[in-house]
Amino acid sequence: xxxxxxxxxxRVRGLRFGFxxxxxYDGVDIDIARGKVTxxxxxxxxxxxxxxxxxxxxxxxxxxxxxxDGVDVHQQSxxxxxxxxxxxxxxxxxxxxLTDLTVxxxxxxxxxxxxxxxEAMIRDLVLMKLEAVGLRGAAALYPxxxxxxxxxxxxxxxxxxLEPDMVMYDEPFTGQDPISMGVLIRLIRGLNAAxxxxxxxxxxxxxxxxxxxxxxxIVSGGKVLDHGTxxxxxxxxxxxxxxxxxxxPDGPVPFxxxxxxSYATDLLGA
Amino acid sequence: MKNxxxxxxxxxxxxxxxxxxxxxxxxxxxxxxxxxxxxxxxxYSVGVLSLIIIAISGSFIGVVLALQGYRTxxxxxxxxxxxxxxxxxxxxxxxxxxxxxxxxxxxxxxLAAEIGLMKATDQLSGMEMxxxxxxRRVVAPRFIAGIIxxxxxxxxxxxxxxGVAGGHAVGVELLNVDAGSYWAQIHNAMHGRxxxxxxxxxxxxxxxxxxxxxxxxxxxxxxxQGVSRATTSTVxxxxxxxxxLDVVLTAFMFR
Numbered sequence: 295x296x297x298x299x300x301x302x303x304x305r306v307r308g309l310r311f312g313f314x315x316x317x318x319y320d321g322v323d324i325d326i327a328r329g330k331v332t333x334x335x336x337x338x339x340x341x342x343x344x345x346x347x348x349x350x351x352x353x354x355x356x357x358x359x360x361x362x363d364g365v366d367v368h369q370q371s372x373x374x375x376x377x378x379x380x381x382x383x384x385x386x387x388x389x390x391x392l393t394d395l396t397v398x399x400x401x402x403x404x405x406x407x408x409x410x411x412x413e414a415m416i417r418d419l420v421l422m423k424l425e426a427v428g429l430r431g432a433a434a435l436y437p438x439x440x441x442x443x444x445x446x447x448x449x450x451x452x453x454x455x456l457e458p459d460m461v462m463y464d465e466p467f468t469g470q471d472p473i474s475m476g477v478l479i480r481l482i483r484g485l486n487a488a489x490x491x492x493x494x495x496x497x498x499x500x501x502x503x504x505x506x507x508x509x510x511x512i513v514s515g516g517k518v519l520d521h522g523t524x525x526x527x528x529x530x531x532x533x534x535x536x537x538x539x540x541x542x543p544d545g546p547v548p549f550x551x552x553x554x555x556s557y558a559t560d561l562l563g564a
Numbered sequence: 565m566k567n568x569x570x571x572x573x574x575x576x577x578x579x580x581x582x583x584x585x586x587x588x589x590x591x592x593x594x595x596x597x598x599x600x601x602x603x604x605x606x607x608y609s610v611g612v613l614s615l616i617i618i619a620i621s622g623s624f625i626g627v628v629l630a631l632q633g634y635r636t637x638x639x640x641x642x643x644x645x646x647x648x649x650x651x652x653x654x655x656x657x658x659x660x661x662x663x664x665x666x667x668x669x670x671x672x673x674x675l676a677a678e679i680g681l682m683k684a685t686d687q688l689s690g691m692e693m694x695x696x697x698x699x700r701r702v703v704a705p706r707f708i709a710g711i712i713x714x715x716x717x718x719x720x721x722x723x724x725x726x727g728v729a730g731g732h733a734v735g736v737e738l739l740n741v742d743a744g745s746y747w748a749q750i751h752n753a754m755h756g757r758x759x760x761x762x763x764x765x766x767x768x769x770x771x772x773x774x775x776x777x778x779x780x781x782x783x784x785x786x787x788x789q790g791v792s793r794a795t796t797s798t799v800x801x802x803x804x805x806x807x808x809l810d811v812v813l814t815a816f817m818f819r
Contacts, residue, residue, distance in 0.1 A: 352689065376697070387686075456694075
């Protein structure tokens with residue numbers, strides 16, 4: 295069964311992926327519901343950003359399938375894949391703004407590349423997107439002249455410039471001050487509703503993500519540990535989920551990285 | 565022996581990857597040619613911004629060549645041939661080769677660092693996810709601009725070295741070689757073939773340096789060390805490639 299026309303926009307089935315001998319995903323199933331905010335939570339290094347790159351077709355899984363609106367992302371020609379990507383916006387953790395362009399030109403970039411629109415219309419569209427993220431006044435500034443939080447808002451304006459079906463957020467709250475974080479939370483939720491988007495947030499900021507998500511997946515060790523509504527995740531009995539949610543330093547995810555020899559052997563010699 | 569085999573196999577693998585990358589760039593060139601504004605921006609960056617170093621270096625080399633040449637030629641009573649010595653040495657060899665070496669150090673390293681940093685800061689990934697091909701938008705315009713800029717810069721280097729502030733300034737103005745002899749002997753000794761060969765050499769060097777620079781930048785590890793290594797490799801590999809290609813081209817041109 296495909297996902298076209300169904301409530302599921304992205305369907306991940308039996309996903310397998312790794313870097314050399316290191317397994318990142320080992321048979322993962324995830325459904326991203328259309329029109330909802332879905333969060334992928336997990337400790338650092340579990341491959342959350344990797345998942346976004348796999349969904350976007352930048353990397354190819356070693357097994358399993360990823361369908362976007364019923365289309366297998368990894369069975370497309372480059373041209374068709376690019377057509378699919380126009381329907382996905384990505385907000386990278388770094389913002390990934392083009393540093394030689396102003397804020398205005400960054401937001402105008404996808405419009406100039408893909409839409410043959412008159413300059414006046416591009417100007418209006420860009421100013422509307424910048425107004426939506428509260429940065430119309432920063433249109434003439436360059437990326438190095440704005441803060442990290444503002445960069446992410448510009449990147450968000452750029453991600454929605456082509457009015458995609460889905461926006462993927464890569465660690466949107468990392469390194470943000472409380473005000474910027476509050477602004478981003480409001481924007482993600484607000485834009486999702488106002489533009490009829492589907493949102494995917496990968497993050498390890500538990501409280502913020504649980505406050506705006508409709509559905510949450512917890513991934514670790516190449517598997518989905520648990521998934522459900524934020525409420526059901528909060529009440530999860532899984533020791534690993536509880537350790538992650540409460541930030542306990544030791545537990546199923548050990549404090550110590552596995553060493554080849556014992557502590558005593560390392561200190562005293564064999 | 566084992567290390568040697570590893571070095572050779574790594575070299576061949578790198579050469580193979582770079583060749584495949586070159587074919588990908590060729591595939592992206594037609595689309596880039598439809599956007600002359602992007603190419604013009606890069607021409608400014610790699611060409612216009614290299615002008616000062618090229619012009620000054622051309623003058624210095626012309627001056628040194630004239631001083632050294634005058635000393636030798638005057639001992640044979642052939643000081644009036646100074647123009648020929650300077651012109652042929654510059655047009656046939658030093659013009660294209662030194663320009664290319666300077667171009668690799670100034671523009672090649674800048675290209676590699678810029679593309680490498682774009683990769684390290686996810687700008688290239690961001691473009692891909694916006695359905696914009698970085699090869700067409702970033703790599704091909706820089707590659708084309710490098711190829712266009714090199715023969716132009718080599719011509720400017722040559723003019724500066726032979727005339728303006730180089731050989732002419734020293735030979736005619738300082739050492740009192742007759743200006744008529746200086747230019748007339750150049751006119752008689754130099755052929756259109758020499759100019760053509762200079763342009764061919766500098767174009768080939770332009771392809772080599774631009775190819776190496778964009779390849780190193782595009783395949784740089786996305787770390788500060790990776791970008792640094794890509795920049796250094798661009799200058800080192802380009803310099804060796806320029807000198808090796810010069811040997812091959814000169815051998816063919818003198819047949």
